[in-house]
Amino acid sequence: xxxxxxxxxxxxxxxxxxxxxxxxxxxxxxxxxxxxxxxxxxxxxxxxxxxxxxxxxxxxxxxxxxxxxxxxxxxxxxxxxxxxxxxxxxxxxxxxxxxxxxxxxxxxxxxxxxxxxxxxxxxxxxxxxxxxxxxxxxxxxxxxxxxxxxxxxxxxxxxxxxxxxxxxxxxxxxxxxxxxxxxxxxxxxxxxxxxxxxxxxxxxxxxxxxxxxxxxxxxxxxxxxxxxxxxxxxxxxxxxxxxxxxxxxxxxxxxxxxxxxxxxxxxxxxxxxxxxxxxxxxxxxxxxxxxxxxxxxxxxxxxxxxxxxxxxxxxxxxxxxxxxxxxxxxxxxxxxxxxxxxxxxxxx
DNA sequence: CATCCGTGGTA
DNA sequence: TTACCAAGGAT
Numbered sequence: 001x002x003x004x005x006x007x008x009x010x011x012x013x014x015x016x017x018x019x020x021x022x023x024x025x026x027x028x029x030x031x032x033x034x035x036x037x038x039x040x041x042x043x044x045x046x047x048x049x050x051x052x053x054x055x056x057x058x059x060x061x062x063x064x065x066x067x068x069x070x071x072x073x074x075x076x077x078x079x080x081x082x083x084x085x086x087x088x089x090x091x092x093x094x095x096x097x098x099x100x101x102x103x104x105x106x107x108x109x110x111x112x113x114x115x116x117x118x119x120x121x122x123x124x125x126x127x128x129x130x131x132x133x134x135x136x137x138x139x140x141x142x143x144x145x146x147x148x149x150x151x152x153x154x155x156x157x158x159x160x161x162x163x164x165x166x167x168x169x170x171x172x173x174x175x176x177x178x179x180x181x182x183x184x185x186x187x188x189x190x191x192x193x194x195x196x197x198x199x200x201x202x203x204x205x206x207x208x209x210x211x212x213x214x215x216x217x218x219x220x221x222x223x224x225x226x227x228x229x230x231x232x233x234x235x236x237x238x239x240x241x242x243x244x245x246x247x248x249x250x251x252x253x254x255x256x257x258x259x260x261x262x263x264x265x266x267x268x269x270x271x272x273x274x275x276x277x278x279x280x281x282x283x284x285x286x287x288x289x290x291x292x293x294x295x296x297x298x299x300x301x302x303x304x305x306x307x308x309x310x311x312x313x314x315x316x317x318x319x320x321x322x323x324x325x326x327x328x329x330x331x332x333x334x335x336x337x338x339x340x341x342x343x344x345x346x347x348x
Numbered sequence: 349c350a351t352c353c354g355t356g357g358t359a
Numbered sequence: 360t361t362a363c364c365a366a367g368g369a370t
Contacts, residue, residue, distance in 0.1 A: 045366040052356065052365090086354030089369075121368045141366045159349080186366055195364065196359075224363095225351095253353065290353060328355065 007151065007205055008174040008181055014204040015184035020191070022050065028180050035107040035132040036067045039097075042124045042131075043090055050190075056085050070095070071102035079256055080325025088327070092256055093119025109133040131179035138170045139182035143189025148172070149219035150193060150211035157220040165219075229293045232265035234330070235274060236282060236300035236337035239307055242315035243334075245324060253289070257327045260334070261311060265294055275310035277301035283336040287329045296329065298336050 016028045022041075026033040040060060044053045059081060064070040070078075075095060082091035096118040101107050107114070111129040114120050120128070126137035145158065148168050154161060174181055192199045198215045200206050211218045237244040243260075250256050263269045273279055282300040286293070309315070316324050321334050 042366065047353090047365055047367055048355075049357070049365055084355080086356090087367085089353065090367090093368080119368070123367055127366070139366090142364080143366070183366085190366085227362095255353090288355085290355090291351075 004172045005174065007172045007208060010204040010208070011184045011188065012174070012177060012180060015180055015187065018187070018191075019183070020187055029177075032132050032134050032179065035109075035128065036070075037061070038128050038132040039067075039107065039120075039124070040070075040094075042127050043094055043097075043119060044085065046090060046124070047087060048085065052085065056082070067098050067107070068102050070098040073098075075256075076325075080258070080323075083257065083325040083327055084331070086328075088255055088257055090119060092250070107132070109135070111135060111137050127182060130182050134179060136173065136175055136178040137182075138166060138173050139178070139185070140166060140169050141186060143186040143193075144169055144182070145219055146195065147185055147189050147193045147205075150198075150215050151205060151209050153210035154218060155220060157222045159222065161220075227288075227291060227293055229295070230265045230267065230269075231295045231297070232263045232269045233271040233273075233297045233299055234260040234262040234285075234333045235279075236260060236298060236334070237275070237277075237310070238300065238302045238318065239315060240305045241318055243318050243321065243337075244309055244311075244313045245316045245326075246311065246313040254327050254329070257330075258316075258324050259326065259330050260298075261313065262296070265292075265296075271297070273299065273301075275303070277303055283339070285329065285332045285336055287332065294329070296333060298333050300337050 019028050041053070041057055044057055060070075063081065064073055073095065078095055079088070079091055082088060082094075097120065100117055107128070108117075109129070111125045114125040114128050115122070123139065123141050126139040129135040130137040130139055145165060148154070148165060149158075151172075152168050154165060154168070156164060158165070188203070188205075192203050193215070196216065200209070200212050200215060203209070206212055209215075245258050246261050248254050248257050248259050261274050263271045279299045279301050282298040285296045285298060287296065288294075318338070321338070322331070326334060
């Protein structure tokens with residue numbers, strides 16, 4: 001396979017001048033940073049913006065400074081700490097991975113061994129191997145896909161063209177400084193070779209780029225399905241200044257997270273309340289998930305102080321509801337229930 | 349390979 | 360307002 005050295009040469013020269021200061025990053029050319037920091041930041045950054053990750057990363061590093069500390073974390077506290085960041089399987093896998101790594105005595109330093117760990121896929125294994133351990137690895141995220149698809153004017157649509165694209169990335173990945181090269185590609189994609197209106201005039205690869213005449217045309221992507229709409233009901237059950245929260249099943253949507261009791265979410269959900277009460281309409285919440293839109297009706301009732309919970313859960317103090325670690329959908333539902341003057345306060 | 353899985357920012 | 364997009368992984 002032919003190796004193109006010129007893109008990497010230019011890109012690394014650009015990176016040495018323009019590397020962005022991120023909290024988990026070592027300066028270009030510096031010794032590799034702590035694998036734990038690299039791994040944690042890479043997991044948080046999956047499909048998530050740097051701005052959203054920053055406060056979570058700082059909190060996690062302060063609360064659990066080492067992988068051993070994270071391995072010993074309380075599950076409920078960790079899930080609460082992740083609340084609001086999304087893709088909660090990442091948090092479940094984060095704990096499983098930390099415990100596996102701690103049991104092994106530390107992170108493995110090869111891409112193939114990293115790939116075996118829970119929550120670490122092709123991208124993260126390559127990124128950690130390259131950035132934290134200085135290994136040559138072919139790192140491909142959405143930025144790299146876009147930069148390379150433009151650089152070679154890749155006409156075939158993704159995701160079917162992934163193997164061809166991987167061969168192209170392999171071709172331009174240097175033998176040394178693979179970690180800096182990967183971060184440089186991602187920085188270039190984030191700041192110059194952007195999805196819309198890229199700043200080709202500032203790009204160090206401009207004169208090499210086969211797609212520069214029509215950069216926005218790349219990467220070609222297959223059409224995506226329209227997003228269906230679902231609806232459902234959540235119940236705010238209040239008793240003596242506390243609200244009933246449940247824990248969602250460990251898999252699936254919002255898996256493992258605290259939540260308000262709710263119906264199924266579908267085209268025509270069964271919205272029978274969990275218990276008889278004087279239910280009041282507290283409002284509705286609209287929320288967009290990746291693959292469907294949800295309109296959630298919030299119904300509220302107050303039950304008597306000696307009332308047994310109608311389903312398995314915990315009574316959470318209403319005045320500290322923001323600390324319950326609710327995912328955004330249920331945080332919005334709680335805010336709705338607390339705003340509305342629904343309280344007829346009839347008892348069960 | 350297709351589908352499922354959150355959330356917030358941007359044009 | 361709608362639609363697209365983001366340092367992807369599991370099944």
